Amino acid sequence: MTASSKEDLEEFTITFRREIVFYLRQLINDGTQTNIMFNEGSDTILTVLLDVDEEKGVLVFDWGGSEETNRRFLKSERNIFIARPNGIRNQFVTGMPWETTHQKRRAFAVKLPDKYVRLQRREYFRLTLPMTQRPPCILQGQDGREMTLEVVDIGLGGLALETPSLTIPCETGQTFPRARIDLKNHGILHLDIVIRHVAELTKGKKQVVRLGCMFNKLSPAQDNQLQRYITQVQREERAKQGL
Known part of the structure; x- marks a missing residue:
C-alpha cells in the first residue's frame, strides 16, 4: 500500500x-x-x-x-x-x-x-440525505439555461435529484456536462452527469420530478472529494443519534 x-x-x-x-x-x-x-x-x-x-x-x-x-x-x-x-x-x-x-x-x-x-463500493451504495443536508445541484442545458435541483441521495456511482418541475429538457440517456454540486465545506464538485431515468412522484400532496443519474468518469480527486463529504454526513447523523 x-x-x-x-x-x-x-x-x-x-x-x-x-x-x-x-x-x-x-x-x-x-x-x-x-x-x-x-x-x-x-x-x-x-x-x-x-x-x-x-x-x-x-x-x-x-x-x-x-x-x-x-x-x-x-x-x-x-x-x-x-x-x-x-x-x-x-x-x-x-x-x-x-x-x-x-x-x-x-x-x-x-x-x-x-x-x-x-x-x-461505487456500484451499490447510496446515502439517503436528511432533509437538512440536501445540497443543490445545478444542471446547464444546451441553450445555457440553468436548473437547480435538490440532491436526495448520493453515492460514488451516481445520485438522485428532485425538483417540483423541470425548467430545461431532461431525457433518459442525456448527458449534462459541467454539473455543479455544492458540498459546502468540501467545495463545489464539478462533474458530468448522465440521466438514467426520469419519474414523476407524489409526495404527500406535492408532485415532484425525480432524476436518477450516474456519474461519468469521476477522477480520483473527485472520488476523494465526494467520499469525504459522504463520510462527514454519516458521522454527523450518527452523532445526532448519540453514536
Whole structure:
C-alpha cells in the first residue's frame, strides 16, 4: 500500500469505540458473512460474528469448519476481518484469538479492534440525505439555461435529484456536462452527469420530478472529494443519534 493510499484509508477509519461496536452489532444482527485472512493471507476462515461485549472489549464469532485451520488460526497474531454488507467494505484487524463458548457451542473470541475501516463500493451504495443536508445541484442545458435541483441521495456511482418541475429538457440517456454540486465545506464538485431515468412522484400532496443519474468518469480527486463529504454526513447523523 502506498503512502497516499494509506492517507486516503485514514479518512474512513473509525477509532471511537462506541461507533466500532455499533457497526459490529450491525454485522451481527444482519448475520453478515465475514472472511478472516491470516498467516500473511495464505489462510482464510469464513465466519459470522456472534456477540460483542463493549464493557469487556471482546468480540465473539463462529468456530470454523476445518479443525486444522482452526488450530493454525489460534496461533495467529494478526488477523484481517473483511465483510461487505450492502456493498460497503468493512475491515478491521485483531490480535491473537482464543477459544470460548457461545450458547454452549465452540466459538472464537478476540479483543475489540482499535480501528475500523468502512469503504463504499461505487456500484451499490447510496446515502439517503436528511432533509437538512440536501445540497443543490445545478444542471446547464444546451441553450445555457440553468436548473437547480435538490440532491436526495448520493453515492460514488451516481445520485438522485428532485425538483417540483423541470425548467430545461431532461431525457433518459442525456448527458449534462459541467454539473455543479455544492458540498459546502468540501467545495463545489464539478462533474458530468448522465440521466438514467426520469419519474414523476407524489409526495404527500406535492408532485415532484425525480432524476436518477450516474456519474461519468469521476477522477480520483473527485472520488476523494465526494467520499469525504459522504463520510462527514454519516458521522454527523450518527452523532445526532448519540453514536
